[in-house]
Amino acid sequence: MLINVPETVVADALRGMASAHPGLSVDVDNRVVVRGDAPVAGKVGLVSGGGSGHEPLHGGFVGPGMLSAACPGEVFTSPVPDQMVRAAAAVDSGAGVLFIVKNYTGDVLNFDMAAELAEDEGVQIAKVLVNDDVAVTDSLYTAGRRGTGATLFVEKLAGAAAEEGQPLERVEAIGRRVNESARSFGVALTAVSTPAKGSPTFDLPEGELELGIGIHGEPGRERRAMMTSHEIADFAVNAVLEDLRPSSPVIALVNGMGGTPLLELYGFNAEVQRVLSERGVPVARTLVGNYVTSLDMAGCSVTLCQVDEELLRLWDAPVETAALRWGR
Amino acid sequence: MTDQNPGRMLDTGFFRGWLTAAAAAVEREADRLTELDSAIGDADHGSNMQRGFRAVMTVLEKEQPAGPGAVLILAGRQLISTVGGASGPLYGTLLRRTGKALGDATEVTSAQLTEALRTGVAAVAQLGGAKAGDKTMLDALEPAVEALGTSFAAAAEAADQGALATVPLQARKGRASYLGERSIGHQDPGATSSALLIGALAQTAGATE
Numbered sequence: 001m002l003i004n005v006p007e008t009v010v011a012d013a014l015r016g017m018a019s020a021h022p023g024l025s026v027d028v029d030n031r032v033v034v035r036g037d038a039p040v041a042g043k044v045g046l047v048s049g050g051g052s053g054h055e056p057l058h059g060g061f062v063g064p065g066m067l068s069a070a071c072p073g074e075v076f077t078s079p080v081p082d083q084m085v086r087a088a089a090a091v092d093s094g095a096g097v098l099f100i101v102k103n104y105t106g107d108v109l110n111f112d113m114a115a116e117l118a119e120d121e122g123v124q125i126a127k128v129l130v131n132d133d134v135a136v137t138d139s140l141y142t143a144g145r146r147g148t149g150a151t152l153f154v155e156k157l158a159g160a161a162a163e164e165g166q167p168l169e170r171v172e173a174i175g176r177r178v179n180e181s182a183r184s185f186g187v188a189l190t191a192v193s194t195p196a197k198g199s200p201t202f203d204l205p206e207g208e209l210e211l212g213i214g215i216h217g218e219p220g221r222e223r224r225a226m227m228t229s230h231e232i233a234d235f236a237v238n239a240v241l242e243d244l245r246p247s248s249p250v251i252a253l254v255n256g257m258g259g260t261p262l263l264e265l266y267g268f269n270a271e272v273q274r275v276l277s278e279r280g281v282p283v284a285r286t287l288v289g290n291y292v293t294s295l296d297m298a299g300c301s302v303t304l305c306q307v308d309e310e311l312l313r314l315w316d317a318p319v320e321t322a323a324l325r326w327g328r
Numbered sequence: 329m330t331d332q333n334p335g336r337m338l339d340t341g342f343f344r345g346w347l348t349a350a351a352a353a354v355e356r357e358a359d360r361l362t363e364l365d366s367a368i369g370d371a372d373h374g375s376n377m378q379r380g381f382r383a384v385m386t387v388l389e390k391e392q393p394a395g396p397g398a399v400l401i402l403a404g405r406q407l408i409s410t411v412g413g414a415s416g417p418l419y420g421t422l423l424r425r426t427g428k429a430l431g432d433a434t435e436v437t438s439a440q441l442t443e444a445l446r447t448g449v450a451a452v453a454q455l456g457g458a459k460a461g462d463k464t465m466l467d468a469l470e471p472a473v474e475a476l477g478t479s480f481a482a483a484a485e486a487a488d489q490g491a492l493a494t495v496p497l498q499a500r501k502g503r504a505s506y507l508g509e510r511s512i513g514h515q516d517p518g519a520t521s522s523a524l525l526i527g528a529l530a531q532t533a534g535a536t537e
Binding site: 074078080082109 | 372376411413421456503506
């Protein structure tokens, strides 16, 4: 691994991020990444965060048109409320702050506590929970669907609405609508190695793959002998469409888990587009790349987000972050 | 053990002693907690609890809170600020809400502690959305509160039994729930650390008798 010692990986990455992106204000000690011009007068603030190891999520999505601030926790461990409270205070212009929370028990609890504390300090807080992973089917008997690829859509579209000057209730409503309109399914070709452990956290033999994974090396829905890109696209897209059943065009995110080359991802995207065409689902926009990752895991996920004219306009709106930028 | 009558008075020193004993128990059992967590979670419960209770010891030394309620509220806040994951908010809430329920009296009765702890445990259930039988902290804490009306020793016994009784359960909350039936056959790490906390309470009660 390209690290010094496991204990400092998060702080080291934050220092490197600060040097690479002078438009960001990075507080390495308190682990908060804030857009440099915050608070922006009259604008709703957007704060997200979660365990580290999913980069560029969330710090790479901080900037005009997307997040106002991000709070990175330890690797795969949710941040503490102090980070979110500090971030909320830094970005609140008086228009309130939206917390964007992926549905994992630790993230939900820490953001809930932070919301209570920030409100004590006079910041108006609203929350959107992201839970788009269709691989978790037994939601009654689990912590519920995990938040994965749809997080990018919620952060982009709610971020664009906030940038337009829409009020907190509207930005929150758009965030909820985006989450309800988006579904994901992920596949792992290799296990993930955390810096602390240094070796794969579970055993996935070569020649096999795990279908329906999360982004922390959690077990998938089932394990199978290796499939072709063609077969994986059939399985993943159909799993999403079984649940989403879109009645309008979709934006497709073909996402790499961190260890799969873009050459393979683009090839996989061709297969994803083929399945969508066969199923008669029109595609309005497509994004291909490593955006919601799981350290060094090889594999991919497909997220489809059903859009109307308003959501498509918000998608096309200018964005200027480390990992996503267009239109400016 | 004659460790309790409903009117027994518990002062600030008792509550500091409880947290000190809890911190020592977490240090002693950290590896076991992490081992239990590696079977059905992400192998960091011991180290997370260790980081939290070390920070609690530091802040209690530095700020010297006056009163049982203030001790628990400060400790709870410190756990929330240092642990992360799900354990930080849950244990932090347990102590903070129990402390709030005790108010600002300089001494409280053991009956008042029982009622305050009941409030704290209910807050944990509400925050986590869990109930007894979901293979969580509550499987140790709820029977402990019921038994605390009898004696501290009975509470510790009930918490230990509750933690053991999580082995055959299927997890329905937290990251272990994604394992489905594969979570059966393992003792819940959160219930285990909860039993340590209640054990430390009984130990402190016996030691101050």
